[in-house]
Amino acid sequence: MYELKFNEKVCATCPTYDCLVRCQYMDIDKDTAKVEMEKMINGQDSFVLHQCATCYACEEYCKRGNHPFYLITDLQEKKGVLRMPKPLVTQSVNLAIPTRRDIQEFYGATEPAISLCLFPAYIDSILGKLFEDVSIILGRHFFCQLMYLHFGNPSLIRERLPGIIENIARHNFKEVIFFHDECYSTLTSYAPAYGIKVPFKPIHLFEYLYNKLKEHEDEIKPLNIKVAYQRNCSSRLAPKKEHFVDDIFSLIGAERVARRYDRENALCCAGVIRGQQRYELFVDVQKRNVEDMMNAGAEYCVFNCPACFDSLSEAVAKKGIKPIMMHNLCKLALGEKPAGWK
DSSP, X not given: OOOOOOOHHHXXXXXXXXXXXXXXXXXXXXXXXXXXXXXXXTTOOOHHHHHOOOOOHHHHHOTTOOOHHHHHHXXXXXXXXOOSOHHHHHHHHHHTOOOOOXXXXXXXXXXXXXXXXXXXXXXXXXXXGGGTTOXXXXXXXXXXXXXXXXXXXXXXXXXXXXXXXXXHHTTTOSEEEESSHHHHHIIIIIHHHTTOOOOSXXXXXXXXXXXXXXXXXXXXXXXXXXXXXXOOGGGGGOGGGTHHHHHHHHHHTEEEOOOSSOGGGOOOOSHHHHHTTOHHHHHHHHHHHHHHHHHTTOSEEXXXXXXXXXXXXXXXXXXXXXXXXXXXXHHHHTTOOOTTOO
């Protein structure tokens, strides 16, 4: 029903093929990239489908907005390329079956509303000056489903997403803040790429946090710390919001250290790579990432994605770097102690 808006001519005339050449997990030169991309455009098999770490980065590397990553994941499903173990896929698919559900049954339906997706553990952190009078949307009935790009099941997203959007939209919210930019990116990148309409305005958490911090700017106590920012996969789908990371850090007195693996050159947390049972690559990616933070002198590692936090926080903590979610870092700058903070 929903078809990917992919322009073959735009891809065929690309001067760089950066979407594949810049990949952090495959070694591909320009000539090889052109050949393999032509194969995929024609619906043929390619080693790219089998070696892809599903890190989303090629979406950001393509400056023509032509959705190479979505093309790759659609072909992975058609070709039966399944990097995740089948039992894990089955469990994950059954976990998030959405049905019609009203928000009033949960945590109110007044604006502003913030979606916590499938992360109930963070309810206690949505408190304080940054989140006064915020309604919470939570659970599988409002879960964006985008994680199935990692599982070789992208058609499931298109099957379920319209119902998810309806579950939110019928409450007549004009704007909805998304705690995880996977949800934000689903509605601002994936949905438009397949012609799925979104009748409300998605707001990125970082944009919301920055604006709230500005409201309380006279209460901010500069943290005077050096931080590494761990870019998660879905941030690749919302690069226009990346400036809010720097804006927030500047506002709260956090210095973003200069790293090799940051910004467009960022490495993922490698949690998905571990799930793909590519253990040697998983160890290598995490090692390079953490050592890069250490060499840059980072005192804190700042996360946006709860899954990245779960995957990488222990590794950075072992090296003396404090792991913290972005919204909790903002709380510290306002003199508020995050739940469970030591």
